Amino acid sequence: MFDLEEELKKLPASPGVYLMHNDRDEIIYVGKAISLKNRVRQYFQSSRNKTAKIEQMVSHIAWFEYILTDSELEALVLECNLIKEHRPRYNTMLKDDKGYPYIKATLGEDFPRLFMARDMKKDGKSRYFGPYTSVGAVKDTLDLIHKLYRIRTCSRNLPKDTGKERPCLNYHIKQCDAPCQGYISKEEYQKNFSQALDFLGGRYDPLLKSLEEKMQKASQDLEFEKAIEYRELLNSVRQVAQKQKITSSSMEDRDIVAMARDEKDAVVQVFFIREGKLIGRDHFHISAGTAEHEGEILDSFVKQFYAGTPFIPRELWLQYPLGDEEVISQWLSARRGQKVKLVVPKKGEKERLVELATRNAALVLSQDKERLKREELRTIGAVNQIGSLIGLSGIRRLEAYDISNTSGVESVGSMVVYEDGRPKRSDYRKFKIRTVQGPNDYASMEEVLTRRFSHGMREQKELELAGEDASFGSFTRFPDLIMMDGGRGQVNIALEVLEKLGLTIPVCGMVKDDNHRTRGLYFNNKEVPIDRHSEGFRLITRIQDEAHRFAIEYHRSLRSKGQVKSVLDEIPGIGPARRKALMRHFKDIDSIRQADPTALEEVPQMNARAARAVYEFFHSPGPQGENT
Known part of the structure; x- marks a missing residue:
């Protein structure tokens, strides 16, 4: 105690x-x-x-x-x-667990390369550029560099492997000078590579001037295709240069960190400045926890964010002073290997940039609140529409079920949960059918529902005896409405299970037309039509699709692990080849069950003895015949 x-x-x-x-x-x-x-x-x-x-x-x-x-x-x-x-x-928790890509330059190689990297290694043989705020930005930059400077992308060990293999496609499309064949000297390649590093460092003017001169010369020489190629490269470089506007006369690496908050949540905006240029920005959603002051939130953000990012800048410009400023500065300095300054700007350019980050954070927070409000009206409104269609109010939790099997392969069941119109994936459950052999959806559904609600009732009693809140159980929260994928048959199965267990929960069926599209709800022994343009209809469709997807995924995962098998595997003399041939010919188990020995024997891979074994398996009295 x-x-x-x-x-x-x-x-x-x-x-x-x-x-x-x-x-x-x-x-x-x-x-x-x-x-x-x-x-x-x-x-x-x-x-x-x-x-x-x-x-x-x-x-x-x-x-x-x-x-x-x-x-x-x-x-x-x-x-x-x-x-x-x-x-x-x-x-106070950082909700976004983001990782940022870098461009890695392998300076330790005779013919160095440039490629994307997810982390930084202090091996003294590489240089890193970034972080970039998207993988797409890295790929676009690398594509442009390969066109401009023809840097190799292969992982061959050069010059050791020179001439051992043919040059790759990049050589033929003029995006590599094939150092693997000795077509370019080490000195010339290193010169091109040095220019590529200058480009990544933000020195664009020499390249812009060179491309413009080449474009003009090609045009004067009537080489218009070349001129167009240079023009496109020139435009691409200008776009990159425009994105990286100079924000400071100094060439320091720094991050600018500011935030905006409401009663529950906060958004932190970070501007990434590398060598004096703004190379990107990103925002992060924060759950405020017990924090009361903005400085506490920034304190927690800085500790969590820089514990997970491999690059620590020379300076952090902050909107508010940190509570643990001295110890955080020591920690960041130890991680960087150099002194890291924490600055709260009070005037001039520094304050202006922090204010800009603050306005961006407030904008993101405002937009997200509006988006969530619209989403809430859409999702909760859809649930209310479903409730009004069948005369129920106060519906919050919906549970939907589906069964999946593939041509006689053992069935599985899925349970998906929606609360206030949104999926609650932590409450999803999946079931491997234990008592039913073959494709019997009604019997499989009866087993799933019986297991789900029996388990929930048992958990409720155990928690009550222990004096604990029943809501802490994994199956104890029961739905306000059960939605079955089907009509009268599926609804009646659910009602029978609930009656046996002494439970009263409304059940409706999601009825489909001949084209397998939802057309209405089956409730209280009648079909209720739905407006196909309503939010309620769209929610029903999403629930149906989600239940089906979840069941199919579980079934496929079991098949990939070899944990399920076909009923045909139980027949002596029927191996994988004959099973596949039978399924390819008859399409499903019911057709195989109804076929006579002559029809079975006509299937490729089959003979009279195997055909007789299949026929007797499905038609002789005994457990197999009863279960299928």
Whole structure:
């Protein structure tokens, strides 16, 4: 038994990390402290002014633990790792886990290359450009460089492998000078490569001037195709140059970090400046957790973001000062291997750029709020439309089911869940059919529904006996409406299962026309038509498609692992070749079951003995005949 008062007395006055647990042993908060004794005690002192969010968190703490470190810097690193691993609900969390691509230059090779890289390795033999905010930007840049400077893309070991293989396609389309064949000297290649590095570094003027001169000369010499080629290259370089506007007279690498927030969430905007040029920007959604002040949110963002990115700039320009500024600066400096400055600009160009990032963050937050509001009207409105069609109100949770099998291969079932018109994938469930052999959708559906609701009822009782909230079970949340993929037959199966279990849950069927398109809902023994242009109809279609997709994916995954097999595999003398031949000829198991021995024998790969074995399997009395 955890004695809170006793454990608080034992806390050391040392730096470290503390982890708060709830009564289900989940880590709900991770923090660091210079003195664990002083910091952790603050949470439980009634005299201290605590915010509503902190009060709520403390009410859920059942016990805590701590890890001692030698310094506050070590505590910061450990805190970052633990937050990333456990994602506690009361910590300020970075929602976006983005990785950024770089362009890597292999300077240590005789014939160096340029290619995309996801991380940076400090091997002293490579140079990195970036980060870029999209893979597309990297590919476009590399494509342009290969056209301009004809840098090789192969991984051949040169000059050792020179002449061993024919030149690749890039040589024939004039995007490589084939150093693999010795068609260009090392010195000439290195000169081209050096120019490519200048281009990546933002020095465009010499290239623009050269391309313009070549275009003019080709035009004067009446070589119009060449002139057009130079013109297109010139336009491409100008576009790249326009995107990388100079933002500072100095050539430092820096990130500009600013944010905007509302009651629940925040957006942080980052401008990436490399060698004095703005090469890209990105925004990040933040769950504010227990943070009350903007500085706390930026503090958490900086720790989480720069713990996961391989490149640390020389400077960070920040909208607000960080609470742990000194220790974060030490940590970033250690990661970079050089001093990293944290600056909160107060005037001039620096303040203007931070303000620009702030406006961008506010714009993203505003646009996202409007988008979410529109989405809410669309999704919740669609659920309400479905409810009004069948005379039900207060519907929030919908569950839909589907069965999948492929020509006699064992069936599987799927359960998909929608809440307020949106898929709740954490509540999806899949079932491997245990009691049904062959393609019997009704019997398979009966098994799925029985298992799903029996499991839920059993969990509810176990949680009640343990004195815990029933909502914590994996099957305990029951739907407000069950949606069956089909009409009267499927609905009646569901109602029979619910009646046997003593449950009362509305059930409707999603009825399809002859073209397999939804045409209406079957509810209370009658079909209700749907306006095909309504949001309710679109939601029904999405639910049907999602249930079908989820079942098919599960079935395919089992087949790829060899965990399901055809009923034909149980017949003596029928191996993979004959099974495939039968399915190719008859298309499905029912047609095979109905065929006589003569028709079976006519199938390629089959003979009289195998045909008789198949016929007797399906027509002789016994377990096989009864189950199929």
